Amino acid sequence: MNSRNEQLLQRLLAMFTVEAEEHVGSVTKTLLELDRGVEPGRLKELIEKTFREIHTLKGAARTVNLAGLVALCHALESLLALMKQGTVALDRSILDLMHASVKAIAGMVPGGGNGPTPSAPANLDSLIAQLNRLTGEAPPAPPPPMLPPPAPPEATVAAPPAPPAPPAVTQAPAEATTTQVPTGPARTPARQTIRVPIAQLDFLLHQAEELITAKLSGASRVSDLRSLGRDLTERARIRSRLTREAQADHDSQTLTWLGTKLSTLALAADNDARGLAKSVDGLLTGAKQVLMLPAANLLDPVAQNVRELSREQGKDIQLDISGQELELDRRVQEELRDALLHLIRNAIDHGIEPTEERQAKGKPAEGKLSITVSQRDGGKAEIAIADDGRGMDGRKLVAEAIASELLDEEEAENLTAGQIMSLAFQSGLSTTDGVTDLSGRGLGLAIVQEKVERLGGSITVESTLGAGTTFRLLLPVTMAAFRVVIVAAAGRQFAIPTNRVERVARVPARAVELVEDREIVRVDGKPLALVGLTDLLRMTLPAPPPADFRHYLVLAGAGHRIAVEVEQVVGENEVLMKGLGWPLTRVSCIAGAMMLPSGGQGFVLNVHDLLRNALRPDFKGRPARSLTNMAAPARKSILIAEDSITARTLFKHVLEAAGYRVRTAVDGMEAWGILNGETFDLVVSDVEMPRMSGFELTAKIRQDSRLGETPVILITSLESREDREHGVDVGASAYIVKKSFDQSDLLNMIGRLI
Template sequence: MTKDPYKYFRIEARELLEALEQNMLALEKDDKGKECIERILRLAHTLKGASRVVKLPDIAECCHVIEDTFEPFLDKNTKVSADVTSRGLELLDAIANKIAIIEPEVPRINGAVAQPSPEETFETVRVEIQEVDSLLSSLSEASTALSALRSAVVMAEKIRRLTETLGHQVIHWTPDRRDSQALSRLPSFVDELRAYATEHERNLALSFRQLETQIAQVHEATNRVRLLPVRTIFSALERAARDAGESLHKKIQFTSSGGEIRIDGAVLAPIRNALLHVVRNAVAHGIETSSGRANSGKAALGSVEVSVQRRGGWVVFVCRDDGQGIDFEAIRRAAIQKKMLTVADASSLTHEEVVHLMLKGGITTSAAVDDVSGRGIGLDVVRTTAERLKGHIKIESIPGKGSTFEICVPLSLSSLMALQVEVGGMIISVPLDGVRRTLRIADHDLARSSENDSIICDGQIMPFAPLHSLLGKRQILGSRRKIWLVLVLETATGLAAVGVDRLLGTADIVMKQLSSTTRLDAIVAGASLDAEGNPQLVLDPDALIRAVSVRKLPIASPTRTHHAPILVIDDSLTTRMLEQSILEAAGYEVHLACSAEEGLTKARERRFGLFLVDVEMPGMDGFEFVSLVQSDHQLREIPAILVTSRNAEADRRRGAQVGAQGYIVKGEFDQGHLLQMIHNLTG
């Protein structure tokens, strides 16, 4: 019999308790009430049966009470009251305490049973059948590849024997003793040996490639199995927010997002404990009482939101509340009262320094110690946890609006959906949550300069760069491409676009953070392995956006004001907005027209200093517009610049013939050259 008869019961019981808690909390929100009650009854019944099997009648009795508590609501349309769910949650706590008692060799402190550490909950996890099937399939294929290698070993034995026979024939042959029969057999031996060696080399190479592929897949599948979805900790955080609100008579609405992100359990376990302190602090010190929120014009329910984001090689846990914000003066007073600072030193502290003081621990603004707060150790736990994981904490607070706590920790392993692209023959992954969209852009729709390129997407101007240039690789194509495949990236950092060679589709990859000793560009977040075990770079969307943006240099404003505006005439929205952006950044007033006919009307309504005209437009084209302007005695003195994708010498001559003072090809567009030309023409 096993030394620990309750080992597997505890594993199952904890999973059932977590599911029961999630459904009770959902029931309190009136979220699919009947379905939640059905699940509660089914889960409680399962736990009751398991308890009786291992002869734990106290736990079985608690489960029976849960059934009795919720069963009357199964066929009713009435909402389950908060008192009922509170009773159910109390029963879950009682079961959890009873499970803690049957922990093996549990230490006792002053007669009380110590609770297991948060990390223990993550030592054993339930794995999805699909993931196990993937792992078994990879192992089966690896076994097949091993069988092929065994055949290669047999072939190697044949080659060895033939080599020995051939060597024997050669050694015993001398010019004085010619063995014609032995000599006649040598060519056949050599041919047979060559055939065996060729086949062996081919089979061995194939077997090794197959085995390497399968080992890489097994490695990836194994890594994925040990990764846990972040939503695993959400129910505990929601319960903490609810219980703190109940204790302090505050109404709390808890929301969460980013639960699909999967990370290493070694990272997730300690973070859960730290976030419990942050959530309780948000309720105790941030969220106001109902009367206080009413006086501030806020909703009755205080909001506590926990979100998880991936930023390159970091995972960021964010806890945001809409409470009163940090009371910096109260913290200063508390530091003075505990004689940590003098009055003069406390009054001179900046908000950042006050936050740093908070994180040291030992300071509390609570009037009394209770179950939720008052000891001043919560943020110290958060700080030490972040430091232990080689992470950091960021705190922002706006008086009367709320506070935001960010715990940033590095990832050892992470599973994520990524968009895979090809750049310069390399396969590269970009996390999908940083990709806003993909599109195709004609080269002449890029606004070019000597320092930066830009595009417009959905009415927004953003910097653009070929991804190969950010990776320090030369462009493979010998000439400028006509069409760009573009990734539009969007994160909290901003917007940017990068050009790639090919889009390969999405994939669920396991990213491993690279060693700090590896010298790589900042845009590289980590690496994953392809099906053949080759490493592939995974890029950081935030760092990519920064890398593209720094290529964009500000345009110096002219020293004088331009009184006469410029009229931009182009049927392309993209070109109009890009040219408007360039000209306005340089200090010019800009007016727009989307056709030559509209431009001619506007030109006769007011005085312009210059016309910037597209050639190819529906109806009247740019050549006709300039020709009409030159024939009008009121407009002929206004210079015109033609901007077109046409690069033929005949088109340039025609532009000069109709009276255009400038001719710019879009594919060779340089905003510095454009601004200099405008400056020369307008004086």
């Protein structure tokens, strides 16, 4: 073949690949609809549609000299023609044969994961023979090529040996079919080509053309800086010739001139940056739109796998899909494909029961599996995979976790329903009693969670024993830039996806508590383990010097929460994450790399790995910092005397959150009794209380030789001058009116007094 014909054939093959993928996808959808059963009128319409698709595909395949594909399309077209005429009735065996034929056609389409010149499938001759038996046709002679075939002999694919003749296929029940069903779902090759509307290409071209202005502006700024450098060199040369007295005046003039030049350059650079940002944002938006494809590209192959797996397992399953029109980033779809396959394997293998078991439970014989794609706020999409099968046994999950030493019995008793279900994502845990070639090893859900979280998403599970299970995957619609919280640790900067950060906070060092030699902080009144980010990353570093405040982030995922201490929270930003190349494709706790706003490089952390490391029984962080020196001020004790339970609770919460040990009394009499047996660093008291007022309590404290120096703060609604003077007279250290009460004022007052 001369070079001109070869180039023409390559262009035709590229166009054929896109066209063939659309035809195969359309026919696959039609066959799946026929699987569910349709009315006679709809049946006729679908057969006509399939006939036209196969006929068009055959003509296109002949154009690019794909003889095997032409032969299979011709045999299938002949069968569809007889079905249109009513000569052959559609039954389960014919439907299975059509599914197998379309799958073989998909495998012969060049490009994508099939290679530029895919070899014919091993069962090609068998499929054509079965189709010809149904139509009574002899195999057609191969058509002459429309373009000369390639000259090199090594490019010719040898035909496989003819298999033994299969038994005749008749219009029999489903169990009589001889069509081979694969033992497991094959991964659909990554799509290598997409169709892009001309309007989108025009938009991208326009945005790219605007970058020319930014390019010219950048060159102009470089020229200005070089000119400035030359001028400074010349001024320095002139200065060296001046007397000492003249140099001072020259320096003053030079600084004024330099300031003016730099201000002008800064203004020009700022304008350039604004224009460049606008162009880049527009280009990025356009590129994102090009990569957006309907979710049908992800769900259609999954639907085909559902059919094959259900037939292999001998289960009758109805699949409902909705939301296929919602657009998702092509890269999200490719990364998510394996995760969806894991979930449908679980649902089909040990989620949905066999027909006999379902009927015994009073369920419909046909199982139901649904996949729903829906839009969520914040640029997110939710994919829900639900079945009406057995559901998950939470008690069995807990028992497996205890047996695997992931939990002890005391921890298991305190688990919430959500935390119990999240155990299903632990590697090695499974509620099934056996292992099959599809599932049962307890690895699938752990893999799903890892893939989803690497995409910046989350996964949750809801299950009712005996009624079914629903998995909900919340994912970003696009995989471009995403928001992260940038933190500093060990002199380096790391990024944590914002959707995994519940809160960012700092607490006084004295507020950190020790429980069984582990540091904890209280978040919303509940204790939370505090672990260092450097410990989670296994970075060997000396203990940091004591600080007045400790900075941390609360990370959450899979039903678990931890507080991760960092040196500094730098801020929130949008970054573009790059994957790590070989051999660093899977480094623990690292999801990818990024460029920092400062121009340096940093790492995006994998929160799933951080949580897993922190919760491991053998995790050993840095020994808890000694709080002995800080404990004296941190755990100083305060007695609150207040008859209002609301005010008493408020004061107690405020003071405990600040790190104080707090005891309460319902009035002055009870407070005086407590003071006779215990010592406190400070007393906070209301004035108007039954049995003993705050004034009386303060006076008794001042008259006692042991308690006389204890500071007393009176908090009351009495704001007259006489009341204030009375408080001073009895010895109150401070007097705060409730009307103008502010908790920061109270804490500041306590800080000054003790």
